[in-house]
Amino acid sequence: MKNNDELVRKVEIVTSDETFLLTYEREYLTDIYPGMIRYSVRVTRGTETIALFRTNSYEYQPLVPLEPESIACKVAKEWEMALRSNPMEFIYHQTVTKPRAIRPGNEHVVVIMGSPRLEGNCSLLARWCNDRIKEEKIPIKTIYPGELQIHPCIGCYQCYNDGQCVFDDDMDEVIGALSGCQLLVVCVPVYTNSPPAAIKALIDRCQAYHAFRALTGDTHAAVGITLAVAGRKGPENFTCLKTILHSFMENIGIVPIGEIMVDGLDEIRDLRKIPTIQGDINEIVEKALRSLRQTVR
């Protein structure tokens, strides 16, 4: 417990052959979000947690007539009564599931190929990055959000209870890769001034990774570069996309260090018609790798 957290209730329930401890805690997570409070009701037997209920104040929608304080209080009272009347039956009905572990990937570089077109311009960008990084024999993983099962975020905020999403899908692997990498390269086209739907789903679902980092104090840091293409002409076509990608990276501890934005693809159609582009990609990747080597030293 931190300084301003509160132990609302702590009772010892002693039966003929066992002692249980029931605690009801209120934690102020205001350094994560304004006014966020997490409530935990826990039953332990020695060092073993045999029952755990958690809820937080951001889970409750304005039109739902519920609030976390009374729900947690009700659980604490019911559990206390159940433990006092028949502890064996209480234990029988409890299962404590541990959060799914984040398994950090071994790849130092992660490329997200954010276009649904697997043979398009972003695919070229991703391939050039791959080729350059493989020359250095650096382990690299490419993620294709459009090919993965990623349920859109439903804004339930349950990830702020224990750092994991309610959906168990391909995002566990994505978060694992992000949590192990030192360089993230996002290759992305502009769709209606923003990223396409599949990569946007991936971005939103990284909220669970943000929750994990905030709750556990995880400080893994990496750097990120954005390589983007747009059909129309003019730098203004990237304004919104750039803001989204910077927020995405900063939300999960990735420092944006560079970007290449290529506009006018409606006319050009194929990036390979721009003679200097592959050299520009090599240069930005090399710069990122140099900055990594300096950090490692």
Ligand SMILES: Cc1cc2nc3c(=O)[nH]c(=O)nc-3n(C[C@H](O)[C@H](O)[C@H](O)COP(=O)(O)O)c2cc1C
């Ligand atoms: C649904 C959709 C929306 C798009 N919206 C924009 C846009 O808002 N601004 C723009 O400049 N280009 C827009 N484009 C054009 C793409 O950015 C362009 O075709 C890009 O080259 C596609 O990248 P890819 O070849 O990697 O798939 C859009 C394309 C699609 C299919």
